[in-house]
Structure formats: C-alpha cells, structure tokens
Amino acid sequence: MEKSRRKVRKAKRLCFLLAIVCLFKAHTGFAQDAVSYFQKGMAAFNSQAYEQALEYFQKAQALNLTDKRLHYNLGATYFKLGRYAPAYDAFEQASTNNQLASLSHYNKALCALKLNNQSAAVESLRLAYDSATTDQERWLAEKKLNQLGHTLADKRTIVAATALVSLGYNDNVTLNVIEDAAQSGKADRYAAYSAKLDLDLSEHWELGGKLYGVHYQELKSYNYDNLSAALTYTSKLTAVSQPLELLVGGVFDRSFLEGDGMLDTASATVTLRYALLTRSLSRQSNLQVKYTWSDIRNLQERFAYLKGNMSNLDISSRLQVVKSLLKLSYQYETNQRENFTMPGSYTDFSPSRHKIAFSHTLPVMKRTSMEWGAGYRNSKYQNANQLSDTKYVLRTDDRFTAALRLLYKVTRHAWIVAAYQYLDNRSNIATYTYTANNYSLSVVWH
Secondary structure, rough: HHHHHHHHHHHHHHHHHHHHHHHHHHHHHHHHHHHHHHHHHHHHHHHHHHHHHHHHHHHHHHHHOOOOOHHHHHHHHEEEEEEEEEEEHHHHHHOOOOOHHHHHHHHHHHHHOOOHHHHHHHHHHEEEEHOOOOOHHHHHHHHHHHHOOOOOOOOOEEEEEEEEEEEEEEOOOOOOOOOHHOOOOEEEEEEEEEEEEEEOOOEEEEEEEEEEEEEEEEOOOOOEEEEEEEEEEEEEEOOEEEEEEEEEEEEEEEEOOOOOEEEEEEEEEEEEEEEEEOOOOOOOEEEEEEEEEEEEEEEOOOHHHEEEEEEEEEHHHEEEOEEEEEEEEEEEEEEEOOOOOOOOOOOOOOEEEEEEEEEHHHHHOOEEEEEEEEEEEEEEOOOOOOOOOEEOOOEEEEEEEEEEEEEEEOOOEEEEEEEEEEEEEEEEEEEHHHEEEEEEEEEEOO
C-alpha cells in the first residue's frame, strides 16, 4: 500500500515537471514565432512589400513581442501605406523608448503634416529636439522646424544644471618643494562646492552662471572662491550635411584669492564645433577649436603681478562609441603681464604653455563607471629669475598629472564620485619642483 502511494506521489511530481517543461517550451515557441514574424516583417519592408510587412508585424504584436523596434516599424509601415493616423499612434508608443524617442517624435511630425495638423507637427519637432541624444537628431528636428517657419526662440528651458559638494585631502596645498612637502602645515583637509546653470534665452542666445570654491580647514589663506557669468551666441551652419556651429561669447569672472584678495577677468571666446557623425561614433562626438582672450584687472597690490592679458587656443575632441567616451585636447597659452618699470607696456612675466591631455571613461559594472586620464604641460618663462647677484636663469617647468575617478550612479540625476589626482612638477629651478596628491569624495547632481 505504501509503495503504491509513493508511486502515485512520484507520478504526480513527474507530471508537474512535464507540465512546466511543456509550458516553457510552449512559451519559448510563442517567443520564437514572434521573433520570426518580426524578422519576416523587416524583410518584407525592405523589399517594399508593405502590406505583407504590416501583416507580419501585427502577428508579432499579437504574440506580445517586446522588441523595442516593433512599434517604430509598425509606424514606418503604416506611413508607407499612407495610413498616417495609425502611424502617428505607433510612433507615439515608440517614443517612450529613450533611444528611439527623438526619431519617433520626428516621424510623428511627418504624420501630423500629412494629416494637415501643423500645430501637432511643431510640437512633435520640439519634443524631437528635446529628446535628442545626438547632434544630428537635434539638427534634423531644428531644420524641419525652421522649414515650417518656426524656431526654438520661444522655448526658454534649463539646458543644464549641476551641483557638486566635495570633501577632500591634499598633501601639498602650498606646493612646496619635494623635500619640504611632508612638513607640517603643508597638507590639509578641504571642502569644495560647485554650482552651474545654463539657460536658453532664445534660439541663438544662452546665458550661463557658475559658482565654485575651495575652503581649507587650517590653511585658510589658501581659500578660493569664484563667480562667473557667460553670454554665448550660437550660429548653426545647417547648410552642411553634418552640424557645424560657431559660438561667440563673453565671460566675466570675479575671484577671491587667499581669503581676501580679489581679481576680475573679462574674456571673449570664439569657438568652432564640428559634429563627428558616423555609424561608429554617437552621442555628441565632436571636434572643437576654441580661442579665448582674457584681460585681468582690479587686483590688490600683492596680486599686481597677475595684471595683464592672456590668450588661449584649445583644440579638443570628444569621441563616444557605445558607452565608452574618449576625450583628447591640446592647449597653447600665452600671457602678457604689465611691465612695472614702464607702465602701459607689457612684458612676458608669465610663461607660454603647451598642454596635452586625455581621459577615458568606460563602464565597469552596473551603475558604476571609471574615468582615468593623464596630462603633460610645458611652461617656458620669458623673463629670467635671479638666483644670485650674478646668476640669471630662464625658468622651464614640466608638469605631469594622472587622475582616476570612480562614478557610482545613485539615481537618474545623482552620482557619488571618488577621485584621486597626482601632480608632479619638475623645474630647472629647485624651488618650483614639487609633487602633490589629492583625494576627494563628491556628491554630484545633474
């Protein structure tokens, strides 16, 4: 009797397992059928057999295919068949996917135009611009909007808002020579803050503001605060196949040095930015050339040596492939400081500099990415330093930097960032040879 019961229980367990396998196989079969219909639909669409393509896509939809391209392809098929209302609805559903949002809104606009609904087309083009993830998508949306006699001028939106709070430790705040850097009073803990806001004033004008500062626990004379405001005019040269932008701007900075010193800097900038749009590059890959001329004024006596002007030429490139971002840059800087012995004339008290740098950002695990980089800067001073009563030496510095950052994404807009930076300055004058190690932990909101 007991053996019989065990056989029944065993048979029931076997039937249960077989049911699971059958259901799993059936579910897999449905999924495979849905994928097969989807692929057949794509083949039919590419062969311009749009009625057949629609039939296959609808069958895939009936089997609950979750492929994010299904609604988009349905919209494209309806559009080819001249059925613009269902095409509009399909693109509306496809627009919920971030990667397809901009193109879906753009195609919604085309459907709306076919339905003689220009207001809906204009709104869809604005959504296409706002949800764009590449310069080309923004360019397409804005170009079509301009063709309809509209611009982005009446849209005043926050382009970017960023805030940062950091706690850190620097083992050589005073940048003393290597043999003295370990002495007490050279290292200190600090707190840093930064806030940035950019506003679109019109189609061409953008207003930006930034607040930044570093405050030390003990070495308060090295505290630094800066407030800057910038106004930029952008002209987009949309006559070319790939977006080319010309940006002209003005920047005003007020800095407070060493706790109470102050200097004002007025700058003019001219930038050419060319979007690199290829199949392998995405998400705002570009090449940029920027020239900045700055005039430094309103200095207290102990900072009078900084008075003068500075020119900076910056050539940089941003290359993004999938989730990997590479940044490369070259800078050339010249400085002209006022000659104290001949007021109104200028001399190069500060150096001319060449700087190259790169950084590479890549994902390392879910929610976590790593950025590492290095840089080199060569500085040559035009006026000799007097080392003794009879010896004069033209100062030359070589500065090497290396940095590592780990970024953990807490929410869509918030990150925790752990960073380390190493600095090694080597000079032909021993007083200016030093190293520094900087560690920080930051919370960033964007």
